[in-house]
Amino acid sequence: MQFVKHVQLFLTIYVEQLKRKWKLLPLLLFFPLIVIGMMIVLLIAAFNPSEQDPLVLAVVDEDKSTETTMITEVLEESSQLGDYIDVLLLDRERAMTDLQNNRVSTIVSLPENFTAHLYEGTPVVIEVTGNERQMTESYIIYELLNSVMRHITTSQANILLINEYAKKTPMSDTLRSELISEEFMRSFLSVLGKDKIIAEHSVENIATASPVTYFTLSTFFLAMTIWIVSFYHFFHRSEDRSLRRRLRVYGVKELEGLIAKLLIVISMCIVTMLLALVALYKIGNFSFYWDDVYRIVFVTFLYIVCFTSILAFVETILSEARLRLLTYAIIAILFILLSGAVVPVLYFPEAVQQFLRFVPSYEWLYALQQILLHERFYIDVKPLFIITIIAILVFISSSLVKERRFR
Amino acid sequence: MIETVQTRLILLKKQPFSHLFWALFPLLATAFVMIQVANVEEDYQIPVGIVVEDDSMLVHELLADIESTPHIEPVYVQERDGLRQVEMHELDSLFVVRNQYTDDMERGKRNKLITSYYTELSFAYVPVREMILSYVQQDFTRNETANRIEQLRNEYRIQEKWDKTELIERSREIEREQHLIDVTLSFGSKQSVQQEVTPFISPLLMWALFTFFGTAMMFDWLIKEKHPAIMKRLPFSNVLPERYFFSNVLLYTVVLLFFDFVAVLLGAIVLDEKITFSLLLNVFSFRLTINSLLYVIGRVIKTTYVYYIVTFIMTLCFLLLSGIIIPIEPVIERFPFVTYVHPLLTLQTEQYVNVLFIISIISLFLLYRRKKVEFNA
Numbered sequence: 076m077q078f079v080k081h082v083q084l085f086l087t088i089y090v091e092q093l094k095r096k097w098k099l100l101p102l103l104l105f106f107p108l109i110v111i112g113m114m115i116v117l118l119i120a121a122f123n124p125s126e127q128d129p130l131v132l133a134v135v136d137e138d139k140s141t142e143t144t145m146i147t148e149v150l151e152e153s154s155q156l157g158d159y160i161d162v163l164l165l166d167r168e169r170a171m172t173d174l175q176n177n178r179v180s181t182i183v184s185l186p187e188n189f190t191a192h193l194y195e196g197t198p199v200v201i202e203v204t205g206n207e208r209q210m211t212e213s214y215i216i217y218e219l220l221n222s223v224m225r226h227i228t229t230s231q232a233n234i235l236l237i238n239e240y241a242k243k244t245p246m247s248d249t250l251r252s253e254l255i256s257e258e259f260m261r262s263f264l265s266v267l268g269k270d271k272i273i274a275e276h277s278v279e280n281i282a283t284a285s286p287v288t289y290f291t292l293s294t295f296f297l298a299m300t301i302w303i304v305s306f307y308h309f310f311h312r313s314e315d316r317s318l319r320r321r322l323r324v325y326g327v328k329e330l331e332g333l334i335a336k337l338l339i340v341i342s343m344c345i346v347t348m349l350l351a352l353v354a355l356y357k358i359g360n361f362s363f364y365w366d367d368v369y370r371i372v373f374v375t376f377l378y379i380v381c382f383t384s385i386l387a388f389v390e391t392i393l394s395e396a397r398l399r400l401l402t403y404a405i406i407a408i409l410f411i412l413l414s415g416a417v418v419p420v421l422y423f424p425e426a427v428q429q430f431l432r433f434v435p436s437y438e439w440l441y442a443l444q445q446i447l448l449h450e451r452f453y454i455d456v457k458p459l460f461i462i463t464i465i466a467i468l469v470f471i472s473s474s475l476v477k478e479r480r481f482r
Numbered sequence: 483m484i485e486t487v488q489t490r491l492i493l494l495k496k497q498p499f500s501h502l503f504w505a506l507f508p509l510l511a512t513a514f515v516m517i518q519v520a521n522v523e524e525d526y527q528i529p530v531g532i533v534v535e536d537d538s539m540l541v542h543e544l545l546a547d548i549e550s551t552p553h554i555e556p557v558y559v560q561e562r563d564g565l566r567q568v569e570m571h572e573l574d575s576l577f578v579v580r581n582q583y584t585d586d587m588e589r590g591k592r593n594k595l596i597t598s599y600y601t602e603l604s605f606a607y608v609p610v611r612e613m614i615l616s617y618v619q620q621d622f623t624r625n626e627t628a629n630r631i632e633q634l635r636n637e638y639r640i641q642e643k644w645d646k647t648e649l650i651e652r653s654r655e656i657e658r659e660q661h662l663i664d665v666t667l668s669f670g671s672k673q674s675v676q677q678e679v680t681p682f683i684s685p686l687l688m689w690a691l692f693t694f695f696g697t698a699m700m701f702d703w704l705i706k707e708k709h710p711a712i713m714k715r716l717p718f719s720n721v722l723p724e725r726y727f728f729s730n731v732l733l734y735t736v737v738l739l740f741f742d743f744v745a746v747l748l749g750a751i752v753l754d755e756k757i758t759f760s761l762l763l764n765v766f767s768f769r770l771t772i773n774s775l776l777y778v779i780g781r782v783i784k785t786t787y788v789y790y791i792v793t794f795i796m797t798l799c800f801l802l803l804s805g806i807i808i809p810i811e812p813v814i815e816r817f818p819f820v821t822y823v824h825p826l827l828t829l830q831t832e833q834y835v836n837v838l839f840i841i842s843i844i845s846l847f848l849l850y851r852r853k854k855v856e857f858n859a
Contacts, residue, residue, distance in 0.1 A: 106795075120812045198664065200664045200666060201665045201666070202668070207669045213667065217665065224665050226619060226620075228657060229620045229653075230623055231657075232653050232656040233653055236627055237627060237634075239652075240635075243640070246638065258630070262623060265619075265623060269616075269619045270615070271594070272595050272615055273594070273598050274596070275598050275611075276598065276600075277599075277601070277602070278599045278601050308791075311787060313786075395500070396790065397702065400790055401699070421573070421574065422526065422574075422606070424521075449570070
């Protein structure tokens with residue numbers, strides 16, 4: 076009875092606090108949405124290459140043999156290297172001044188006797204000069220050239236092989252060099268047309284593959300996670316030591332205050348969750364059934380209880396405000412990273428994947444995805460349920476142990 | 483100044499660990515994160531579905547090549563099952579080796595030897611496709627060459643038999659023996675850069691972020707010592723409050739600069755990077771910027787609760803706009819002034835002066851004047 080009375084007392088204190096600081100609430104509600112909105116804007120800006128200017132690649136041909144002339148012309152006219160790369164054929168001086176004026180991203184120069192050396196099997200070096208102001212672009216072109224060169228190395232080995240066997244035939248030298256030059260061009264074109272090997276199909280599954288739906292759900296998850304932490308921190312009360320001592324004299328336990336706090340935080344989270352679900356229903360193109368709502372509310376409730384109990388546990392064992400806040404942040408970041416909301420789980424290392432079943436955020440998001448994206452009727456809530464029970468027990472017992480030690 | 487040092491030392495004796503912790507926090511946290519990132523980069527495995535319809539030597543060689551690629555874990559599935567798994571996003575993408583693979587290859591046909599399936603969320607698809615393409619292309623050209631030589635033999639009616647597998651083996655041999663083409667990369671005046679993989683996360687940025695956060699947490703004394711009980715005592719020691727705070731911030735700045743230089747030197751030694759004078763100067767400027775910024779914030783805000791929230795949100799914004807999580811280059815390209823406002827980017831791009839520093843100095847000046855008037859009155 077005493078216990079309930081104390082909890083009630085703390086509840087009234089927290090409701091008072093809520094009334095006093097209610098102006099902060101809209102800020103708390105919109106804060107995660109603003110952060111996520113900012114992230115989305117940045118992501119769109121980062122991964123929208125159509126708005127980027129194409130990279131300009133200058134080719135300096137110092138060899139000027141028939142083969143190199145042909146190759147550079149093919150490159151200049153067509154966009155064989157991809158849509159975002161423009162190839163210009165320039166002489167060395169012009170290319171250098173353009174590089175200095177930032178009009179060219181990278182210069183590739185084919186050295187003198189390039190073709191001749193290739194036929195003979197003498198090692199050749201292709202110089203790539205990057206632009207210091209366009210580091211990333213220079214690296215992209217360098218990597219691209221490296222992959223083209225790997226193909227050419229194979230082609231060259233083949234050409235040398237043909238040369239070797241052609242010498243065994245009674246073929247004349249001029250005929251042979253013609254044959255080689257022809258082979259060279261053929262392998263070059265073959266490298267450029269290598270994409271024909273693969274027939275590509277983009278798989279569209281309206282529910283799972285559409286990034287919009289996937290990320291809408293992720294947004295709900297992220298917002299909910301941030302809300303739980305910020306609501307919890309919203310009800311932070313600084314009790315100095317003398318006040319604590321006085322409370323203890325009256326037989327008030329720390330646990331009672333924490334349970335009152337959990338009750339109010341959880342009920343606020345539930346209200347927010349319901350609002351968010353309505354928003355999700357209106358905005359996202361999910362098909363909800365009444366049964367689904369019941370299940371979603373249940374798993375989300377488990378997640379909220381589990382998360383807040385963990386936070387209460389942190390509050391019990393850490394007394395320093397800054398460390399507490401840091402730990403809250405670390406837990407929230409870990410929950411977000413490990414849930415698979417930002418990066419799908421399959422890209423995680425094997426070692427991490429093994430203990431994902433013990434991460435409440437992963438379990439929760441997985442359950443949500445099963446219900447909303449794959450339209451499953453049965454979901455396994457057992458793991459999340461067990462984690463929640465463990466979290467509550469750990470929190471309560473830690474609080475009791477702490478109380479005993481201070482007595 | 484000597485009095486400031488003395489009083490601080492007395493205070494620090496009371497709580498040595500808290501200060502030491504926040505001073506070392508940037509270095510320790512950066513080291514921890516970098517080690518974790520390195521571990522993750524080392525042993526992540528991306529499951530890629532492979533359907534094998536054709537069973538021949540050629541296909542087995544291709545599969546062996548794919549299996550030997552680091553970070554790719556081939557999962558052998560049936561086409562229907564694999565497709566479902568790609569849809570459910572349990573596999574990154576699916577590659578089908580068609581049943582006429584060997585026949586087409588030997589006949590010199592290479593169109594649609596392989597079919598691939600991917601979704602819009604297949605992050606590893608492009609590199610995996612390029613990798614498989616390069617192996618198929620290699621096999622294909624070798625086969626083609628062997629066919630070509632066979633053609634030559636027929637044209638010139640040579641009696642000697644040239645075995646095809648031998649030809650292909652010989653081509654591989656030549657390729658292995660001779661390292662024929664090299665591509666070098668250089669940047670204008672600088673010497674050529676080795677084929678070095680740029681780390682996923684810049685350690686300098688990471689360190690700067692943790693430094694900002696650690697310093698913000700350490701600077702909560704600005705608010706705690708604003709307590710009336712303390713402020714009331716100051717007039718007796720004949721020290722103006724602003725002067726008290728200023729000299730202490732100065733003291734903290736000097737000590738923290740020492741920690742900064744140690745951290746940068748250690749980082750440079752561990753990562754085998756060169757320490758340039760401009761980097762050190764930028765670290766110096768970064769420290770001045772964040773300290774003056776936090777000084778202003780600490781003077782304006784009244785309670786530690788609000789102070790922690792504000793500095794937390796600032797850290798979060800700095801993190802999001804730093805390019806650690808989301809690439810920031812497009813934003814910089816469009817709004818180049820960002821690098822002058824964001825302290826982390828100023829440090830990374832070595833721009834020396836940050837706008838926030840100037841703003842903080844000006845507002846400190848205004849604050850000081852106002853407080854002085856109040857004090858005298």
